[in-house]
Amino acid sequence: MNPSEHAHDEWWLATLGRTLVWARLRVREAGTAEVFDSDGATLPYDSEDTARAALMDAEFVALDGLDADDAAERGFILEELVPPQADDDEVLRGLMIQKLPARN
Secondary structure, eight states: OOGGGEEEEEEEEEEETTEEEEEEEEEETTSOEEEEOTTSOEEEESSHHHHHHHHHHTTOEEGGGOOHHHHHHTTOOGGGOOOOOOSSHHHHHTTSEEEOOOOO
8 A cells, every 4th residue: 555545644543551552544535445454454434434433333432532631531541552563554463462561
């Protein structure tokens, strides 16, 4: 996929204990969107709003919408929440679920 084919990416996460499950919302210039999920699937949506609604229904929250208090409620420090990065989606797939070490 050519990076110039999309307008922007947003990172979303769900939490279970000290486990982070990431999802990447990619908004296309045409107004459509797709979500790359932790299973490595790319799910297409007719609009950014529809994709966001699907993520919220699955209890994901937008990373850029979290503040320190939101992170603390989930048992994290905001600085711990760093989206996975990789040069391609195949490698990224293996990084979409992160187990953070227990805090003392």
